[in-house]
Amino acid sequence: MTHCLDSAGVVPVSGQAMVTVVGMPNTGKSTLFSQLTAAHAHIGNWPGLTVDLLQAELNLEGRRVQLVDLPGIYDLRGHSEDEAVVRRFLESTPVDLVVITLNASQIDRQLRLALQVRQLGLPALVLLNMADEARRFGVGIDLDELARRLELPVLLISAKYRQGLALARHAITKALAASPPGAGRMVLDLEAKLAAADDDLAAAMGPILQAAVTFPAQWRDALTRRLDRWLLHPLLGLPIFFLVMALMFQAIYALGVPMQQALSALIDHFSRFVLAPALASWPPFLSAFITDGLVLGIGTVSAFLPVIFLFFLAMGVVEDSGYLSRAAFLMDAFMERLGLDGRSFVLSLMGFGCNVPAILGTRVMRSSGLRLLSMLIIPFSLCSARLNVFLFMASVFFTPRQGALVIFGLYLLSFGAAILTALLFKGRFASEESLVLELPPYRLPTLPQIWGRAWAEVRHFWFWARRFILFGVVGIWLLNNLPFGVAPASAQSLSGQLGELLQPLLAPIGINPRLTVALVFGFIAKEIVLGGLAVIYGQTASSSALGHALASEVSWVQAVSFMLFTLLYTPCLSTVAVIRTESKRLGFTLFSVLWSLVLAWLVSFCFYQLAWLVGWR
Amino acid sequence: MVAALAVEPGLRHRLEALGIKPGQSLKVLRRGWWSGPIHLQVGMTELMLRRIDAARIQVFSADPSRAAP
Known part of the structure; x- marks a missing residue:
């Protein structure tokens, strides 16, 4: 499949593998993307998609690949605009590898997305980001066991502190080596594939988590709790x-x-x-x-x-x-x-x-x-x-x-x-929209991140x-x-x-x-x-x-x-x-x-x- | 403990992705002023939810001495 667009529009480059980053909001996905690409990304106009996606060429041990950052999504079957964008992308673009990015400390619920991607039958690997937070909050992950049960490569990284990035690049290269150039696939019948497996998903998650992950007996993030007591105080919070x-x-x-x-x-x-x-x-x-x-x-x-x-x-x-x-x-x-x-x-x-x-x-x-x-x-x-x-x-x-x-x-x-x-x-302009928002733990922003x-x-x-x-x-x-x-x-x-x-x-x-x-x-x-x-x-x-x-x-x-x-x-x-x-x-x-x-x-x-x-x- | 989610499919997908699903225990950390949103902890995740939406999540108390709301 070839596309012809003006110079600003970017689409699959023939002969180069297409790698996409998929993950939930709040997993440090964009930090990972900019670390991997050293911020040389540009905005590509994808045909058929109304939003702009970040795309960059990546040199992986001599092989050039295109890396695309998809919007953060909670659920491949979700109803938000971003979720529809990701579905349309996967249905219309041949993808060689999906890099599933999860927040390691919240693997208890984010594993679901990895299982959904696996359901699509696309080649994938899992990067558990925010290793530092998982350690801080007492979440222990047995990587080998998790990889064995998911049948996918799993790596623990911290994009914010640049830990594990070299290994991640190597893992991407290795995963791509298995597929010859041009082997990328589009997903057919995406909805049907996901719908069929929806019930099994919840059932599959429990045993995997039980075997590969240990959770703290108690909530460990005392700092967030203490800060919230003041910052979300009923009377003092707003002042x-x-x-x-x-x-x-x-x-x-x-x-x-x-x-x-x-x-x-x-x-x-x-x-x-x-x-x-x-x-x-x-x-x-x-x-x-x-x-x-x-x-x-x-x-x-x-x-x-x-x-x-x-x-x-x-x-x-x-x-x-x-x-x-x-x-x-x-x-x-x-x-x-x-x-x-x-x-x-x-x-x-x-x-x-x-x-x-x-x-x-x-x-x-x-x-x-x-x-x-x-x-x-x-x-x-x-x-x-x-x-x-x-x-x-x-x-x-x-x-x-x-x-x-x-x-x-x-x-x-x-x-x-x-x-x-x-x-x-x-x-x-009445609306009935419900509001569910994550309140992430308090984090220390790093200078390169906010500076960039x-x-x-x-x-x-x-x-x-x-x-x-x-x-x-x-x-x-x-x-x-x-x-x-x-x-x-x-x-x-x-x-x-x-x-x-x-x-x-x-x-x-x-x-x-x-x-x-x-x-x-x-x-x-x-x-x-x-x-x-x-x-x-x-x-x-x-x-x-x-x-x-x-x-x-x-x-x-x-x-x-x-x-x-x-x-x-x-x-x-x-x-x-x-x-x-x-x-x-x-x-x-x-x-x-x-x-x-x-x-x-x-x-x-x-x-x-x-x-x-x-x-x- | 969550017993059931009586919500439209879009919100159900979102809630489940955030970890709120039947059988999961959750903890109310605080309620916002002026009947504002509710601050919840579900597994390793903290989130906020409007009361009107929270009312559609049927729960029962994990502590048998307290009646279910």
Whole structure:
């Protein structure tokens, strides 16, 4: 079977064996995958599958094989989207070897998946991961006995601490040596094979476990029990959680903002003292476009990468330590009353970094009502791109003390908007989905692990942002400088005309024509709002010059109204695109955009008019 | 001890994969505030479960002196 796809699409490579990693969630499967492949994986577009699978070429003692990481599943017969993906994959792709990854300390229930794979008749081997945890919790496994009873090779490894990986590679090579190239098989009648053996499965598990595994007489993970007593405390659990979150954000911005300022000063210097002289002989239109447009736009975003990196680093610690699932436990009662669940809360929290991965994360939900409602509230999470705008505006219009309060208020409003939205629309997107989540033991995250992940997230962000900045900067440039001969960004330019056109709508909320243009571009991405403002105000020399220009024309009340609108309306085009692809509904996507615009306008209107009545100017 | 699972097939698959099946003993570690989820230990696994779903798992007490809920 051969496939023909463009360069990005990856499928079986002829002559190379196909090895897939199958395992339950929470078994360290992705850690194992990245350790085996040294993180050279890329995302392959598999025909017929709607999700992206990680794939990498692996050199095993001279033989090249393709390694594919399948999504974590609980049950080959399960009903979740991921479980269907794995079934479709096994039915449509010839596989030479299945690497079954199990959490050694939970072999009492995970063995089931190994038995299911064996039932399919595919060549397989078993890697018992998290050997360190099994030892800690007192689970003893007789590997030879287990291998004999399963009739599969069994190895004990710890991917996190890189133990047993060389042996695992060797075992994969050996298992593959038995099958000639091109011997890979697709599974026929997968459902029927599994259904036929379902009852025997439970009966088969008991004797195997009894013969090969010894369990501790008592629960040994005293640390998790002790921590949970406090962290899941009925009264103290939530306050502790919010305190941890507050400290985390504090630390991120205490470290990140100085780094951001230093980097932005560096880029500024580069643009003024290196780039500007170098471009002096170019036509002024072109050189201005490069220095004021491109470099400014790219500079604004890259200055902001350290904060994003730190954010994902912190998020990685919270997630890998096991605390994130505790957050779901703590918040579930509240979220249930909003028609959501603990997972929606965790995803919204991730949305504070970037809305796009958070919306992708709703895939774990099966009920479409729950997914849609979660997608509707996630865009209200104050993402790091918006924070960038707010940090700047707050520094221009307020003292540091007031500024911190304003930012805190915006965070509260972000929660408020999400809660209001959920309450208003929970009836329309009702769900009956049950919630069963694992609470893994507390674990110490390792630095390479979270470092690698944060790095990948930043690269991903940069990839998205770059495209939008180019697009946005060119767009702003054209709007400001067309028709030919007008003064840039003047009332006669296209952007000036657009601003005037929208005045009847936006004047009541205190947004002047220039701010309007910034908002229009903020629709593409919040990353370009500041760069856009700089171009519009013709103050591209430095951010403090932009601050002065802004403050001389805009009152603080207008500035707050602008921030409120920026917080609540559509976060960016990529979020809209992801909502569209994930919900697969155009109507819902439009509704989501429209609702956020209406809410943004109403909130800004109320604030601006009230402030006016009170006499704040 | 779990006696029976009175749940739809999708949830039954998930529960069984997590170790909740007839004959298996489980331990309630805590109940969440404001009728929040229940924190359970099943074998070597800890998990959370909403009360509405937990109510569909029929159990009997392993300790004969206590009545089944």
